[in-house]
Amino acid sequence: MHNYLDFEKPISDLEGKIHELKKLAEEDQSIDTSDEVGRLEVRAREAMVDIYSKLTPWQKTQVARHPQRPHFMDYAAGLFEEFTPLSGDRKFADDEAIQAGLGRFRGQPVAIIGQEKGNDTKSRLKHNFGSARPEGYRKAIRILEMADRFGLPVVTLIDTAGAYPGIGAEERGQAEAIARSTEMCLNVRVPIVSVVLGEGGSGGAIAIATGDRVYMLEHAIYSVISPEGAASILWRDSTRAKEAASNMKITAEDLRAFGVIDGIIPEPVGGAHRDPESVIAATGDVIAGALKDLSAKPGDQLRRDRRQRYLNIGRQL
Numbered sequence: 090m091h092n093y094l095d096f097e098k099p100i101s102d103l104e105g106k107i108h109e110l111k112k113l114a115e116e117d118q119s120i121d122t123s124d125e126v127g128r129l130e131v132r133a134r135e136a137m138v139d140i141y142s143k144l145t146p147w148q149k150t151q152v153a154r155h156p157q158r159p160h161f162m163d164y165a166a167g168l169f170e171e172f173t174p175l176s177g178d179r180k181f182a183d184d185e186a187i188q189a190g191l192g193r194f195r196g197q198p199v200a201i202i203g204q205e206k207g208n209d210t211k212s213r214l215k216h217n218f219g220s221a222r223p224e225g226y227r228k229a230i231r232i233l234e235m236a237d238r239f240g241l242p243v244v245t246l247i248d249t250a251g252a253y254p255g256i257g258a259e260e261r262g263q264a265e266a267i268a269r270s271t272e273m274c275l276n277v278r279v280p281i282v283s284v285v286l287g288e289g290g291s292g293g294a295i296a297i298a299t300g301d302r303v304y305m306l307e308h309a310i311y312s313v314i315s316p317e318g319a320a321s322i323l324w325r326d327s328t329r330a331k332e333a334a335s336n337m338k339i340t341a342e343d344l345r346a347f348g349v350i351d352g353i354i355p356e357p358v359g360g361a362h363r364d365p366e367s368v369i370a371a372t373g374d375v376i377a378g379a380l381k382d383l384s385a386k387p388g389d390q391l392r393r394d395r396r397q398r399y400l401n402i403g404r405q406l
Contacts, residue, residue, distance in 0.1 A: 100137050146335045146339060160205055167373070169199070175232060199242050202229050204247060204249040206249070220254075226270040226296050229270050230270050241279060243280065280380055282304075285350075305341040305350050307353055310340060316334040351379075
């Protein structure tokens with residue numbers, strides 16, 4: 090069963106009629122609904138193209154959060170062979186929001202770090218909705234250190250509303266863990282390619298997204314705070330999230346214009362959740378091209394260029 094967003098009602102109505110006609114034809118084979126179904130399918134497709142060609146920042150936020158959108162584990166299964174998850178930060182515990190390990194990407198050994206939100210109630214609770222605690226970022230640091238030691242390129246896949254803000258997380262040094270993870274990304278002498286799959290929220294995202302190349306899916310968002318959080322702080326009214334989303338410049342197009350990201354990975358019409366396989370394949374092609382370009386650079390140059398990249402952000406504005 091497809092979950093429709095509020096602005097997709099015209100599509101929902103047409104596809105509902107298509108479903109009813111197909112069901113009617115199945116129940117009574119003497120009724121031919123193929124012509125009407127064909128016309129409705131064309132109209133539904135046209136409506137989808139029209140709606141998705143002019144999405145607002147808030148609507149893109151809704152698409153980025155769609156519950157059926159492919160998450161880290163879907164990309165891990167589709168892109169990496171022999172993926173072996175590694176657990177624990179060797180200090181406190183294992184954090185399920187951040188998944189990390191080793192695998193092969195098109196035959197090349199790589200280290201993989203990403204945030205998993207889960208796709209049903211049980212898995213969402215297990216992965217804490219993709220919001221990591223300090224031990225998750227310390228696990229990421231451990232994998233980054235290992236990748237640096239053994240010369241493994243790093244692929245990071247970002248999809249989080251932000252780091253977990255609970256009391257326990259703060260007591261165990263959430264801010265320090267995020268800062269050290271960001272620092273480790275800047276220090277390693279191996280290529281880092283980062284892709285924002287859905288939400289790239291605050292320090293919880295930048296902690297593993299400080300890469301040599303950073304890409305976003307077409308309808309992903311990347312921001313210092315959620316639109317709801319920004320509205321609550323600026324206007325003390327979270328219902329103004331739609332206005333905040335427009336003012337914050339959180340879309341892939343905005344961030345490419347600002348030089349924060351390097352490129353945008355197109356999504357099928359209707360969003361990544363409507364054709365996950367094609368999005369995962371396109372993401373793999375982008376990662377492969379970036380790794381090929383970066384592999385020619387020596388480690389010290391990678392590190393210098395990466396640091397300079399982040400120092401330069403905003404200078405042209």
